[in-house]
Amino acid sequence: MFRRAVTALCYTAARALLALRPHVHRHLPSVRTAPLLGFNLDSRWSVTMTWPFSSFQPHDYSLPNPSWSPEMMRLYDHYNSLCEQEGGGKSKAPWVRMPSYNRLLKYAKGGQCLSKMVQAKARLFTRNMKEEGASFEYVVFLNKQEKMCTCIFQAGHLLEGPPGYVHGGAIATIIDTVAGALTTYLGGLVMTANLTINYRSPIPLGSVVLVHSLLEKMEERKILIFCQVTSSDGSKLHTEATGLFLSISLGHLIGG
Numbered sequence: 428m429f430r431r432a433v434t435a436l437c438y439t440a441a442r443a444l445l446a447l448r449p450h451v452h453r454h455l456p457s458v459r460t461a462p463l464l465g466f467n468l469d470s471r472w473s474v475t476m477t478w479p480f481s482s483f484q485p486h487d488y489s490l491p492n493p494s495w496s497p498e499m500m501r502l503y504d505h506y507n508s509l510c511e512q513e514g515g516g517k518s519k520a521p522w523v524r525m526p527s528y529n530r531l532l533k534y535a536k537g538g539q540c541l542s543k544m545v546q547a548k549a550r551l552f553t554r555n556m557k558e559e560g561a562s563f564e565y566v567v568f569l570n571k572q573e574k575m576c577t578c579i580f581q582a583g584h585l586l587e588g589p590p591g592y593v594h595g596g597a598i599a600t601i602i603d604t605v606a607g608a609l610t611t612y613l614g615g616l617v618m619t620a621n622l623t624i625n626y627r628s629p630i631p632l633g634s635v636v637l638v639h640s641l642l643e644k645m646e647e648r649k650i651l652i653f654c655q656v657t658s659s660d661g662s663k664l665h666t667e668a669t670g671l672f673l674s675i676s677l678g679h680l681i682g683g
């Protein structure tokens with residue numbers, strides 16, 4: 428009985444997690460979790476990014492706030508103009524803005540229980556700073572055709588490493604986040620197995636940079652991603668990285 432209840436919860440949460448992906452209308456790979464937990468998800472299942480849960484609409488942190496600099500806003504407007512517009516019918520625009528919330532599970536139908544099982548107080552650490560602009564301000568745009576993501580990232584004053592510059596761990600975090608968003612779109616549930624980073628030039632604190640993430644190779648469960656962090660005009664290379672992500676089962680997350 429308990430097993431069946433957990434299975435049902437996991438099923439709902441898996442659907443909810445996948446539904447978090449924005450404007451995805453494509454044939455999804457079957458979810459590895461399904462056979463493990465004793466049910467089947469239709470591999471031809473099509474997903475639409477309307478908020479699938481309750482009437483409560485959580486705060487979307489990828490939308491502009493007053494801390495965003497004019498350069499951040501300029502780039503946001505640029506990429507936004509390349510996106511499918513809401514209510515604009517079947518646009519052929521290849522870009523979509525990826526919404527971003529401070530928790531993945533709490534607001535999902537059935538996910539609330541799973542969230543308690545995983546960890547009731549869990550929060551996405553890039554999205555839980557009270558002061559706007561103090562740490563990670565970012566928005567990720569996905570190009571479905573090119574299988575790439577571009578993130579506009581403004582690094583706040585709490586991300587200092589060397590005086591006046593962004594901490595290497597914070598740079599790794601944003602790279603992992605952007606590459607993770609791309610691989611989640613491509614492969615469902617994933618985890619970073621390996622991240623190799625070359626820091627080429629420091630990122631001034633408070634500046635706006637672009638984080639580009641591109642699919643290199645996809646082989647069964649393995650997804651290889653190439654990343655570059657550049658200045659906002661693309662003239663300066665700050666960081667280069669490669670990441671290996673592995674598709675995992677939901678069971679892997681809950682200790683199965």
Ligand SMILES: CCCCCCCC(=O)SCCNC(=O)CCNC(=O)[C@H](O)C(C)(C)COP(=O)(O)OP(=O)(O)OC[C@H]1O[C@@H](n2cnc3c(N)ncnc32)[C@H](O)[C@@H]1OP(=O)(O)O
Pocket residue numbers: 603604607608617618619620621649671673675
């Ligand atoms: C929206 C927000 C997005 C945020 C994204 C953030 C993403 C993250 O940060 S995830 C957190 C950090 N990552 C982790 O904690 C992962 C910890 N590691 C693990 O859980 C496991 O090692 C995991 C899942 C990566 C792989 O384990 P498992 O599924 O058992 O794979 P395993 O069978 O060992 O290996 C599968 C294949 O991958 C290869 N592989 C596994 N790990 C590595 C590695 N580190 N380097 C190279 N190859 C590897 C294996 O060699 C094997 O290859 P082959 O099939 O050719 O023999």
